[in-house]
Amino acid sequence: MTRRRAQLGAARRRLEVRAAALRSRLILRVFLPLRSGRTARLRYAAVLDGHTVNLHAELPGSARLPDSAHLVLGNGRQRHESPARVYEGPDGRLLMDAVVLLGAEVGGAPVGAGRRPLRLRLSHGRRTRQLPLLLVELPVPYEGPTKPMTASGVTGQRHRIGRSVTGNARVVTSDARPGAEVVKVHITHAGVAVDFRVLGARIGEPRAEFLASGRRLQQPVTVGEDGITRVEVPLESMAPRRNRPEHWDVVVSDASGSGLRLGRRLHDVRNPLRVFAMRTTVIAPPGHPPLLVQPRYTPAGNLRITCTPMPEIG
Secondary structure, three states, X not given: OHHHHHHHHHXXXXXXXXXXXXXXXXXXXXXXXXXXXXOEEXXXXXXXXXXXXXXXXXXXOOOOOOOEEEEEEXXXXXXXXXXXXXXXXXXXXXXXXXXXXXXXXXXXEOOOOEEEEEEEEEEEOXXXXXXXXXXXXXXXXXXXXXXXXXXXXXOOOEEEEEEOOOOEEEEEEEOOOOEEEEEEEEEOOOEEEEEEEEEOOOOOOOEEEEEEXXXXXXXXXEEOOOOOEEEEEEHHXXXXXXOOOEEEEXXXXXXXXXXXXXXXXXXXXXXXXXXXXXXXXXXXXXXXXXXXXXXXXXOOOEEEEEEEEOOOOO
16 A cells, blocks of 8 residues: 555656646746736745745836835735835846745734735836736755755745746745644753644644653643643653663654654754754663663654663673
8 A cells, every 4th residue: 555655646746747847838938928028037936944935037128117116925905015126137137036924923924825926016106017927937946955945944834936827926825734843852860851832733632652662651741821832751761671772752642642743844954863963861760770862853853762771881
């Protein structure tokens, strides 16, 4: 079943790539020539840090330098405007730079799930002109130690630059995926405490479990007024029963038993194990030999706490 699902996923991704290439050819050969005098063509469009839209466009030859310019996101009552900069480039063509922040929680445009068109409004005295923003090529992910933020680190909402059938640029927003995002890990000689927040899901009567091979420790949680939840576990309960390391994962669940694994996923690094490394601590729980306690993140971003018994000296 897993192999079949992987094959279907790969086939779907191939179809999406072909459809995107076909749409780009259609825009270049049909819509771009027809609309070149009535649209601003985007040269750069990306969502940075998960919630900041950055745009750079070339205006049509029929445009002239405006008294003021604004980027318009959405329609009707859900419309949001932010200032845009229009200026003359080295070759005499008019260019536009604009930035719009998404999410009321970060002081930006209040947005929910859906598609919102992007337009440029130019003002000349009392007269105004609106230009659609034509996106010929979709943004291409870059290589390197970091990657594009696929979700806001504050809200968990996912934003991307999309386009309509005719090539008009728009912001596509999706709700946060259900997840338990680690805020901070505390290690003391008494135990381990993990602060986290739940995004994209409602968990009634939450509880947390620390899971290792053949072992399960259920712990109560405390929900703070700021939405941060804390779970604590004594290290003496996590001491290995055998002379080998034990790896603990942490899951938060409700009374129904459906759970979310704690981890860090709202970031832009490709190697969370290396970038979010935490120091190893030597601790001696009461009644147990000393332990090496190493919290870390797996390549998938899951929090894992490894407890290793110290070798005896003598």
